[in-house]
Amino acid sequence: MASVDTTTNAGQLLAAASGGRRRLGDRVFSRTAVVAAVTILALLAGVAIFLLSEGFPALTASASELPEGKTFIDYVAPLAFGTVLASAIAAVVAVPLAVAAALFITHVAPPRLALTLGYLVDMLAAIPSIIYGLWGIFVLGPAAVPVLKWLEEKLGFIPFFKGPASATGRTMLVAGLVLAVMILPIVSAVAREAFAQTPRRLQEGAKALGATRWETIRMTVLPFGKSSVMSGAMLGLGRALGETMAVTIILSVSGAVSFNLIGQANPSTIAANIALNFPESSGLAINALIATGLALFAITLVTNMGARAIIARSNQE
Amino acid sequence: MESSAHSPVLGQVQTSRLLSGGLGWRRRSVNVVMTALIAGAFLLAMIPLFSLVFEVAKRGIPGLSLEFFTSDARGVVGGGGAAHAIVGTLVITGVAAVISVPIGIMAAIYLNEYGTGRLRRALTFFVDVMTGIPSIVAGLFAYALFELFLGPGIRLGVMGSLALSVLMIPIVIRSAEEVLKIVPNHLREAAYALGTPKWKTITKVVLPTAFAGLVTGVMIAIARIVGETAPLLVTTGVVDSMNTNPFQGRMQNLAVYAYNEYRSPGVMKQASYDKAWAAALTLIAIVMILNIAARFVYRRYKTEIR
DSSP: OHHHHHHHHHHHHHHHHTTSOOOHHHHHHHHHHHHHHHHHHHHHHHHHHHHHHHHHHHHHSOGGGSGGGOOHHHHHHHHHHHHHHHHHHHHHHHHHHHHHHHHIIIIISOGGGHHHHHHHHHHHHHSOHHHHHHHIIIIIHHHHHHHHHHHHHHHTTSGGGOSOOOSSOOSHHHHHHHHHHHHHHHHHHHHHHHHHTSOHHHHHHHHHTTOOHHHHIIIIIHHHHHHHHHHHHHHHHHHHHHOOHHHHHHOOBOOOOOOOSSSSOBOOOHHHHHHHHGGGOOTHHHHHHHHHHHHHHHHHHHHHHHHHHHHHHHHHO | OGGGGGOGGGOHHHHHHHHSSSOOHHHHHHHHHHHHHHHHHHHHHHHHHHHHHHHHHHHHGGGOOHHHHHOOOTTOSSOOOSHHHHHHHHHHHHHHHHHHHHHHHHHHHIIIIIOOHHHHHHHHHHHHHHHTOOHHHHHHHHHHHHHHHHOTTOOOHHHHHHHHHHHHHHHHHHHHHHHHHTSOHHHHHHHHHTTOOHHHHIIIIIHHHHHHHHHHHHHHHHHHHHTOOHHHHTTTOOOSSOOOOTTSSOOOOHHHHHHHHHHSOOSSHHHHHHHHHHHHHHHHHHHHHHHHHHHHHHHHHOOOOO
8 A cells, every 4th residue: 555655645746846736637536536435425324314214204103003013123023033044044055165165166176277167156146136036936946845845754853844844945945045056156255265365385384294185275274264254154144134036036925933944934034025015015114114124234234344344353463 | 474384273283193104094085075075065056057047048048039029018918028128127227337337436546546534444434335235225225215305106217227326336446446456556657757647647547557447347247236126126116118218107127027027927827937037038148248248358458567
């Protein structure tokens, strides 16, 4: 960053040399840049303000005026539960796969393939979520039905797989798996970057001492990338929390609060609930949906801030 | 970083274990198993990608026809095309790009060339925040803003564009910042030495040097938002007829079209599903073309920096 400062200084020196007053072109251009910066801050403030002002009526309304005749907290709580549950499944499935994919690209596959394999993983992030939704309900869901049945029969003693198993595959588990595919590239990209930066000295040192490839990875690459993997996982979690269309299409919802991941009756998520109900709602129901959107914004904000804090802390070390 | 010679990650215990004797059967098999697991996990992660592309192509092609690209669905039962949705996608995305690109690139110029102190720190922080806004929340924001001025139930193409801008601006800033950062300082210094004012240095030296990277960044940002569904579902509405005016009336787009054909199929269910998949295929094609073209532009036109 020091070099940027010297050029700034050079610019100032130049301005000073030309009589201390900055040229008109310079003034206009730098003002425009500042205006753009301020516009963005204003836009973000606008997001918070307009969501608050339109969501507020629902926060103060009595239960009888709100959809389903519940107070706002009772309305949003099951949705928040569903949101966190779906995202948790996604993170639990995606993080190990993403780390392995990143290791494969950086340390196992032939180096000249690395770039292409990286593009392939990134392609997963480029596919629109509506298409994941269609794929989930027409392809993955039906394919998962026998697996769900098997889980119910063999592992039914675990509350997650209590059943009865859905006959359509429109379950929390399938929605979580699709979310996992969607966040995998984000987690993997962060991990890949960190793994690729593992100091060569450490890796060569390990190899010189006779470490196998896996031992080198376990002793040098993984410890070096640990905090990046954690922050990548949280960024992925943040993405999963706000993901809308895939869940909207796949999940068959009932408003139940249940840990049963393979059944027909699932809790909805905040984002999916908005997408399902917003087009046909009016009046206070709209305000209530906007207020749930505000809650979602808050949850993702906290998650993303956590991810940034981890990055910042590991950069300091 | 000298201390890493005695790095805790490669501590004494492990070192002595590694040095003791040859490669035992156990260590060798653990290595093979773990390498296989890593490769297997990568292949497992790729299955959805291939399955998805294959299924979208297989199920999308039957719905593609001349009619799909040339006519709208006004007053037709079961038939009709998606021309209105394709045009809507272009208009909504185009307006979003017109809003986002100048603001995003100017803000990146601010961050890289001018920014100092508190405003710079605030912008960096809030661009991070903005990256994490869920797309549906961006849609709700646009709705809340327009509802306040134009009344409840309002649906306009430009509302969708505004929502998409909230998602697109941080992507444009991040990528523009990256490419401006790698423009070497000696170019700027040479311009200053010739007495060039700063704004001319930026517009005539820095931006042209970074041009290919900027274009690539914008194309990838467009590819990211062109398939957004949720924010448009709450802002632009659903409609069967062609509308090219973003400031008046509802406007259809491909993603919402696909969702709607799936969710409310008409009497001819399979025909609707076919059209949903055809729209999905069209969207994937647009996204892939944008991504590939972006990489092509970068490789072909990037300025060699010595």
